Amino acid sequence: MPVIQRFSQSRVRINANDHPPPHFHVLMNDGREAWVTIAELKIVHGKVSAREIDDVLVWAKTNRDMLAAKFEELQR
Template sequence: MPVIKRFPQYRLVINERDHNPPHFHVRMNDGREVSVKIDGMEIIHGRVAAREIADALKWARENRLFLMEKFEELQQ
């Protein structure tokens, strides 16, 4: 699972050969994790408040095209 971006309290990853819809995971340093849909930036699985990962969501919105390309690349 390639780490796409590191933040002080969590890291953003995209798993290889993962399921649709295109999404990324935010893995907290304390072990919690959420899945976030790339199109719409909605949390689709997990229990982390959006305010806790605000920096990751902001970065992901600004880099949505890159994330979509990386997701597609890792599914092959």
């Protein structure tokens, strides 16, 4: 499962052969995890608040096309 980007408190990962909708995982350094949809940048699973991953969401907004392409690539 490739790590796409690292942040001070978390890292972004996209899993191969994952389920829809297209999403990425935010893994917090303390072990918590959130699933975030690529299209809406909405947290759909996990116990992480949007405030805690604001830096990830800002980055994801500017890198949405790359995230969508990477998700698609890893589903083949």
